Amino acid sequence: MNTLLIAEHNNETLADATVKAVTAAAQMGGECHVLVAGSGCAAVADQAAKLEGVAKVLLADDAQYEKQLAEPMAALVVAMADGYATIASPASTNGKNFMPRIAALLDCSQISDITAVIDANTFERPIYAGNAIQTVKVTEAKKAVTIRATAFQAAGDGGSAGVEAAGAADNPGLSEFVNEELTKSDRPELTSAKVVVSGGRGMQSGENFPMLEKVADKLGAAVGASRAAVDAGFVPNDYQVGQTGKVVAPELYIAVGISGAIQHLAGMKDSKVIVAINKDEEAPIFQVADYGLVADLFTAVPELEEELGKAGL
Amino acid sequence: MKILVPVKRVVDYNVKIRVKPDQTGVDLANVKMSMNPFCEIAVEEAVRLQEAGTATEIIVVSVGPAQAQETIRTALAMGADRGILVKTDDELEPLGIAKVLKAVVEAESPDLVILGKQAIDGDNNQTGQMLAALLGWSQGTFASELGIEGDKINVTREIDGGLQSVKLAMPAIITTDLRLNEPRYASLPNIMKAKKKPIDEKELAEYGVDAAPRLEIVKVAEPAEREAGVKVETVGELVDKLKNEAGVI
Numbered sequence: 001m002n003t004l005l006i007a008e009h010n011n012e013t014l015a016d017a018t019v020k021a022v023t024a025a026a027q028m029g030g031e032c033h034v035l036v037a038g039s040g041c042a043a044v045a046d047q048a049a050k051l052e053g054v055a056k057v058l059l060a061d062d063a064q065y066e067k068q069l070a071e072p073m074a075a076l077v078v079a080m081a082d083g084y085a086t087i088a089s090p091a092s093t094n095g096k097n098f099m100p101r102i103a104a105l106l107d108c109s110q111i112s113d114i115t116a117v118i119d120a121n122t123f124e125r126p127i128y129a130g131n132a133i134q135t136v137k138v139t140e141a142k143k144a145v146t147i148r149a150t151a152f153q154a155a156g157d158g159g160s161a162g163v164e165a166a167g168a169a170d171n172p173g174l175s176e177f178v179n180e181e182l183t184k185s186d187r188p189e190l191t192s193a194k195v196v197v198s199g200g201r202g203m204q205s206g207e208n209f210p211m212l213e214k215v216a217d218k219l220g221a222a223v224g225a226s227r228a229a230v231d232a233g234f235v236p237n238d239y240q241v242g243q244t245g246k247v248v249a250p251e252l253y254i255a256v257g258i259s260g261a262i263q264h265l266a267g268m269k270d271s272k273v274i275v276a277i278n279k280d281e282e283a284p285i286f287q288v289a290d291y292g293l294v295a296d297l298f299t300a301v302p303e304l305e306e307e308l309g310k311a312g313l
Numbered sequence: 314m315k316i317l318v319p320v321k322r323v324v325d326y327n328v329k330i331r332v333k334p335d336q337t338g339v340d341l342a343n344v345k346m347s348m349n350p351f352c353e354i355a356v357e358e359a360v361r362l363q364e365a366g367t368a369t370e371i372i373v374v375s376v377g378p379a380q381a382q383e384t385i386r387t388a389l390a391m392g393a394d395r396g397i398l399v400k401t402d403d404e405l406e407p408l409g410i411a412k413v414l415k416a417v418v419e420a421e422s423p424d425l426v427i428l429g430k431q432a433i434d435g436d437n438n439q440t441g442q443m444l445a446a447l448l449g450w451s452q453g454t455f456a457s458e459l460g461i462e463g464d465k466i467n468v469t470r471e472i473d474g475g476l477q478s479v480k481l482a483m484p485a486i487i488t489t490d491l492r493l494n495e496p497r498y499a500s501l502p503n504i505m506k507a508k509k510k511p512i513d514e515k516e517l518a519e520y521g522v523d524a525a526p527r528l529e530i531v532k533v534a535e536p537a538e539r540e541a542g543v544k545v546e547t548v549g550e551l552v553d554k555l556k557n558e559a560g561v562i
Contacts, residue, residue, distance in 0.1 A: 125436075126536070129436065135534070136530060138529075175481050183474060238473065243433075246473070251561050291551055308562070
């Protein structure tokens with residue numbers, strides 16, 4: 001039985017999370033059909049069609065889908081859900097918003113934030129902020145799934161799926177987009193960056209974050225923060241890495257002035273290599289760090305920038 | 314305006330949980346239980362709307378064991394007016410809970426339902442959206458700011474790239490994110506007063522809803538442990554190891 005994967009995108013570019021979610025969908029058996037719902041988003045459909053493992057792309061190009069609001073998205077997906085065993089999407093804030101609405105309208109269960117596909121109906125997912133891993137089996141014919149993209153490899157190129165137009169459904173007319181304030185940055189996006197440099201309460205103020213940004217620029221890294229740093233007002237909430245923020249799994253994660261609360265570890269402990277810089281040698285972050293440096297960050301971080309320069313970065 | 318706030322009793326957020334050795338679940342024996350933090354934010358927001366003169370009545374509902382009454386009392390001490398406990402010892406799934414809540418909404422006819430975006434035990438993040446679907450209502454999830462304007466509600470939402478504002482038709486479902494507010498601590502006089510506020514106890518069966526679990530939990534296991542690595546003495550050594558040992562820069 002086939003999977004309908006709802007793409008995450010910004011109407012121009014297919015999000016990296018979707019490219020990884022295709023890998024998860026392929027492991028569920030059957031064909032993977034990607035739904036690109038948006039406005040003026042034909043280019044996104046073409047990008048999805050080139051992914052390995054995608055059998056068909058459905059393009060619902062209509063003004064009402066521009067921001068993927070839950071009410072019209074659910075109406076659209078429910079109308080086309082026949083014949084699919086699985087309705088899936090990345091576990092982005094969009095996916096988390098519309099998917100349970102779709103599941104309830106289809107009267108099926110949802111498995112949130114899966115990190116592994118055991119078989120077509122059995123999945124692993126973290127519970128209690130990643131302090132336990134639950135294996136869940138669906139025994140019914142239909143299910144909704146959101147996929148933690150960082151747990152899967154990106155699907156390769158080399159596909160050549162056809163793109164079909166999908167008609168729009170009636171808009172329930174319950175919600176209206178007003179505006180958006182997106183954080184502008186030239187750095188890579190947190191959840192898809194290969195390197196992440198994060199600051200915690202030890203940074204002392206938002207004015208000290210440019211110090212991390214210089215290191216990040218040397219490494220082509222994204223900049224993140226702990227919840228403590230966000231709550232203290234150093235940086236906006238969308239910097240937050242952790243249970244209540246973003247989950248990242250880069251090749252290299254550098255935690256600066258972060259003590260390592262469970263809350264934060266839940267968002268980054270699947271990183272390949274973890275570096276911790278903290279002046280408190282008892283800080284729990286050192287228990288998960290591959291390389292720990294006990295030092296005052298205000299001397300260590302500028303030095304790190306300099307050493308990276310010397311190393312040719 | 315009448316507001317319904319569903320709340321959940323969960324393991325306190327400060328508790329380091331243990332997985333049962335037989336891998337059937339998480340050990341809840343003798344563990345401190347509290348109101349789910351996101352639910353506290355929901356109660357606080359409702360109380361603030363009442364203090365601002367927008368809300369006229371706040372009803373708190375919990376679906377769970379008899380002890381969930383304590384969770385309802387906490388909400389009453391924060392300022393809610395009355396409670397409803399739908400008793401069940403089964404662990405209902407989000408869709409089952411949403412079906413029970415739908416029945417409660419139909420009986421109480423609130424204008425707004427405010428819930429936590431997720432419970433910190435199952436981390437599902439589903440119930441509010443499912444309830445909105447079953448009722449055919451609008452949904453404002455992950456809210457960091459609310460503003461009521463006639464029969465519409467403006468909701469600022471925390472999204473991956475920043476913030477998004479939407480205007481929703483009421484009645485509506487709102488789910489709370491962390492920055493919506495900072496919940497108050499109940500004062501002693503309010504805790505005493507809360508003891509006299511009514512809690513209506515219902516049996517799940519009274520609602521005639523099929524909320525039976527539909528998923529099979531195969532097992533619950535400990536996550537893979539990450540081992541602590543090495544301490545380096547200098548920044549130079551760190552850069553050398555990242556380059557030559559780990560090969561990540």
